[in-house]
Amino acid sequence: MSSHRRFFFDPGLGWRIAAFVIALCVIAPVLSLLWFTFQGTAEHWTHLLQFVLPTALWNTVLLLLGVGTLVTCLGVGSAWLITAYDFPSRSILSWALLLPLAVPTYIVAFAYLDLLHPIGPIQTVLRELLGYDSPRQFRLPDLRSLPGAIFLLGFVLYPYVYLSTRVMFATQAGSLLEAARILGTTGRGAFFRVALPMARPAIAVGVSLALLETLNDIGASEFLGVQTLTVSIYTTWVTRSDLAGAAQIALAMLAIVAVLILFERHGRRRQRYASTQRTRTLQASKLKGSQAVLAIALGWFPIVIGFVAPGLYLLNETYKHFHTIGSVSDQLLHSGYNTVKIALIATVVTVLAGLVAVWAARVIRHGAPMSLSRLCTRIATCGYAIPGTVLAIGLLMPFMLLDGLAGWVWQMLGNPDPGLLLMGSSTALVCAYMIRFLAISIGGIEAGLARIPPSLEQASRLLGETSAGTLRRVHLPLLRPALSAAALLVFVDTMKELPATLLLRPVNFETLATWLYAEAARGTYEEGAVAALAIVLAGLLPVILLARAQLKTSH
Template sequence: MVPVLALGWQAAQGSGGLWSHLAAHVLPHALAQTAILMAGVGVLTAGIGTSVAWLVAAYDFPGRRMLEWALLLPLAVPTYIVAYAYLDMLHPLGPFQGAVRAALGYDSPRDFRLPDIRSMTGAILLLGLVLYPYVYLPVRAMFLTQAANLVEVAHTLGTTRRQIFHRVALPLARPAIAVGVSLALMETLNDIGASEFLGVRSLTISVYTTWVTRSDLAGASQIALAMLVLVVALISLERWARRKQRYSVSAQRARPMARQPLHGAARWRALCLCLLPVVLGFVLPAAYLALEAWERFRFAGLSPRILAEARNTFVLSALATLAVLACGLVVALAARLFPQRGMAVIHRAASLGYAMPGTILALGILIAAGGLDRWIGRTARALFDIDPGLVLIGSGLALGYAYLARFLAISIGSVEAGLTRIPRSYDQAARTLGHGIGSTLRHVHLPLSRAALAAGGLLVFVDCMKELSATLLLRPLNFETLATHLYGEAARGTYEEAAIAALAIVAVGILPVILLARIGRARM
């Protein structure tokens, strides 16, 4: 709640004329661009994610087992890295357009060039190709866990496989589709790098430029509050759309539906349809980054600057992960030990940071941390006649706090998944043996939930490495991470300088994808 209250306080400091100027000249265009972007990404992610989930769950064709986990690979590539890679690949002087001109017999970009990827259409396509796994993962799980007897009954009524998808499977998967699309839209709203690189002036870009370029913190806070209203409306709309829907399962033990073998051209069409988003969303950008990184390494080696930024990224992400896991353990354990209604409300409020775009969160923390830093400075000068400087912002504590607030929900969910598998009778047995809460945690809860803690820690660590918007706003002076280094080089147009940093982020990002694939296989 601290960032939200700080935003409200700072927004109130702006004059009425400032708000009228923003409402007349900034917000309409930014809202329209954001709405178009989110609508396009929502339709594309729902279409791709649901289609490929149905193909791998309902049919058997060559390469299906590999594609089940390969379709998750775009999750390993942050949106700003995909935009960075495609901008370089599809540049008028880049390799792709050069090859097309050579094949067609043209010598110069003045004679022939493809449409510029810097457009709303380009942004929708690239974000959709990266974010569709948010829909694919829950929808595939829903298809696999649906009772087989529903499909069998539909078959006995003369329903074709295509009709089963439209009339049985798709209605039952609507909750999973809604959840997946809402997550994809949250990521779209949080994006700052891809939107800026591709020329889309979204609300997030407006917040950043209003504060950084115009030095107008009150105006940025007002735009951020408008974004927060949009987030609340998005979550409320998703819940309202499903308010009257009820789902039940058969009392019999649910069986996964049998996959129908495909023959002839149909099997290769299914393979190509599933392979296309993997190639466009992961293989092409990752291969291009690997090639560019190798060329850069052969030319100049690993620069000390990259090594220092990698060290900064690792240390910062590791420390933030430990803090997030510790706080997540406290919240989840408190909800387990004290299951009163008030605790449930606090537990839900502690998870709200993940729903807030990183720019909103970072701006609110910047205002609160800046005010606290000024108070610490005044107090230190009055009492000890020393100037401590920016204690919170200058030391990186404010950035660590942003990571904590942003990713606490991941930690809480992972710890809860581990704790729910521990019977409460174990807690009661420990108490009868004279062990208190701390001793029970040390001897019972932690050993039995190590796998869940490790999985949650991995997800948080990778998200901290990839986080760009909060890091841009809150990093100390002269402190760069791999993500901010890549952003700076791409903003300057020197794409080749950032290839190694981008490849390192992608390589680490593959780890949680492997984890998700293993979990998915274990549950099949």
């Protein structure tokens, strides 16, 4: 009898059930996608294999290869420059190299399409300097191309590689590199033979994150005329109303995501480094003269391309808009209100879900239940790897079933058919945001819990407090900084999210991201610049947090 009572009143059972439900919410879209995929007929597959997949898949692979190569060169080169050399403005560059993270890819494409237009400011100035009169005499290569997309995405996403690699370079044992130099290895040889192999796992993590962001991108690729798998999913679903075909393309895209995750896991697993001695960081070499000038130019170049130029463009366009018109439209203000409202709701839901998932893995410490809870937590972090377009298709089936069930219950109570309660509201958007950004919430909360001594929890439980009471009275006050940082990151990422918002938003529901997308699609840039600047200013907040963490690491 006592054993049955312990089962039904197990204090950790509720937490495990909640963690299982959260993990089920994350994995349900993938299962739904598989169901949708096999609803398509053979004609669907034939059409896709002949006319859609070859071009889209080839463009996607080339885009991933190009962006991966560029972010590796920029990220690793910048990290080594800041770590190994001392020159003027180095301390500013150490955090300024993170600034392109504040600018979403679709905003950079939006800005450069106007900046590099044949009659835009950059090409006009170049023609005047070279003595040409018209674009027919001289013009730069068209930005609307696959190389143009690789160039812009690479200069926006390289901070993922820079951040992870910079930490690795900063914590490597300087004695190993100095020993290589003593043994006759040149500075270049020490980098390629010692520093670079040791940083390979960190590089793999950064490149994988950059490539996942590339896969999720829809705005920049479409603006630049590159037919990727993401763009194909959107056009197949929205333009041709072919949901089964879009699901089949999404399945191919999910296979690429799986390959990227395996690449990241393999890169981190291949090498392990350990030392029983206290390591000494690398001493930066002082650069002077022309070498210092070259280092300054190399360090600031990616910042100018990825942040300064588009940022100044948005500021200028916003100033011209307010100078000529004096205000923004009511529709844009309403889009801003929708953006803040939906981001706040999604942030609260995502942080609470992350807290429940993490605490469920911590509250039970022995036996199989602990393994199950931790497995659910790991599953819950997989949502970030699912591109927004794939996630949107996968959520259709679960929400249609829930809408049907809710409508049936409502009608059984004698009420008229309520219609689409979930898909017709912003609930689907909130759920998509929660699944996509739950990994950010879980990662931040886990890092915060790791700093809390287990003895505090043990003392609370010995004094008769329940697990929920311990969380509320002991851990939540100590977790406040971690919760705030996680909430900020989720809020900003929700504001910037475009693919899932485009596909799951209710009718006549606009956010700043979708407003900008519509403005760019129409070829109008007036109020689009105002919306883009608001998103960039919001994106600066987490970059400032990362910059502060960088400064603490370097000191």
